[in-house]
Amino acid sequence: MKKTMRQMQKEQTKERLLETACQLFSKQGILNTRVADVAQAAGVSHGTIFLHFETQERLVTEVVERYCGGMAARLHELTCSCGDVREFLSAHLEGIMEFEPFYTRLVIENRFLPLGARDAWITVQSAISYHFSQMVEREISLVRTDVPLSVLFNTWMGLIHYYLENGDLFAPGESVIHRYKNVLCGNYLKMITTERMKHDAKSI
Amino acid sequence: MMKICIACGMPMSQAADFPDGDESKDYCVYCARPDGMMQSYPEKLEGTVAFLMRTQGFDEKAAREVAVRTLAQLPAWKAVRSE
Numbered sequence: 001m002k003k004t005m006r007q008m009q010k011e012q013t014k015e016r017l018l019e020t021a022c023q024l025f026s027k028q029g030i031l032n033t034r035v036a037d038v039a040q041a042a043g044v045s046h047g048t049i050f051l052h053f054e055t056q057e058r059l060v061t062e063v064v065e066r067y068c069g070g071m072a073a074r075l076h077e078l079t080c081s082c083g084d085v086r087e088f089l090s091a092h093l094e095g096i097m098e099f100e101p102f103y104t105r106l107v108i109e110n111r112f113l114p115l116g117a118r119d120a121w122i123t124v125q126s127a128i129s130y131h132f133s134q135m136v137e138r139e140i141s142l143v144r145t146d147v148p149l150s151v152l153f154n155t156w157m158g159l160i161h162y163y164l165e166n167g168d169l170f171a172p173g174e175s176v177i178h179r180y181k182n183v184l185c186g187n188y189l190k191m192i193t194t195e196r197m198k199h200d201a202k203s204i
Numbered sequence: 205m206m207k208i209c210i211a212c213g214m215p216m217s218q219a220a221d222f223p224d225g226d227e228s229k230d231y232c233v234y235c236a237r238p239d240g241m242m243q244s245y246p247e248k249l250e251g252t253v254a255f256l257m258r259t260q261g262f263d264e265k266a267a268r269e270v271a272v273r274t275l276a277q278l279p280a281w282k283a284v285r286s287e
């Protein structure tokens with residue numbers, strides 16, 4: 001079906017509003033951003049923005065769903081072809097680094113967001129937990145088997161998210177992931193792999 | 205444009221992601237039964253709950269609630285949502 005000029009303009013405006021909102025969310029916080037702030041930053045009137053998002057809840061949900069969908073797809077793309085554990089962990093961090101400011105906001109605020117937005121965030125983590133479990137199965141001879149898969153995964157996520165959440169203390173004014181990538185990757189690897197691999201890692 | 209599984213939302217980027225490598229399918233290899241047909245809603249729901257518990261350690265009730273809500277967003281289960 002051919003779209004009318006009007007429809008196309010409406011979609012373009014919406015796209016611009018989603019992008020602007022995402023930038024503001026990253027900079028000043030998700031729940032700290034009002035619909036009016038987005039309208040002002042995007043240079044549209046109150047009336048126009050309310051045509052697209054009737055409430056702040058709607059705006060937050062749509063922005064988070066949109067960008068979480070993108071993050072899940074990107075993380076899938078980066079981690080699905082990874083051979084070994086180290087490659088997987090560093091690809092995961094590379095992916096997060098691509099959208100670190102918005103990702104960090106989600107780490108901090110996800111519990112307080114509308115259910116739909118929180119579900120979108122959980123879906124991003126599920127995409128990773130899926131590839132993580134595949135990787136552990138492939139590397140069964142190297143990864144510790146006396147720790148449940150979920151604890152291996154949650155320890156990794158907990159570590160990354162703790163550093164991001166407290167980025168002001170770990171890497172003020174710079175990318176937390178960029179600065180700690182090797183520290184996080186290398187040390188987590190030592191914790192989850194068996195003696196044989198540790199020995200190999202030492203010699204690197 | 206990367207295809208997204210209509211039944212679980214997984215991005216499908218390579219032939220191995222599709223049932224029998226058939227890239228014309230709209231659902232992924234994990235949403236297919238051994239005969240290649242798409243799983244039913246109850247099968248997919250139980251599978252998703254088990255996945256969330258196994259890989260992320262969620263509480264069973266919480267995992268079920270997340271699974272019900274997220275599956276309801278997917279094209280294959282829109283009808284289930286309105287029931």
Ligand SMILES: [Zn+2]
Pocket residue numbers: 209210211212213214231232233234235
């Ligand atoms: Zn699927």
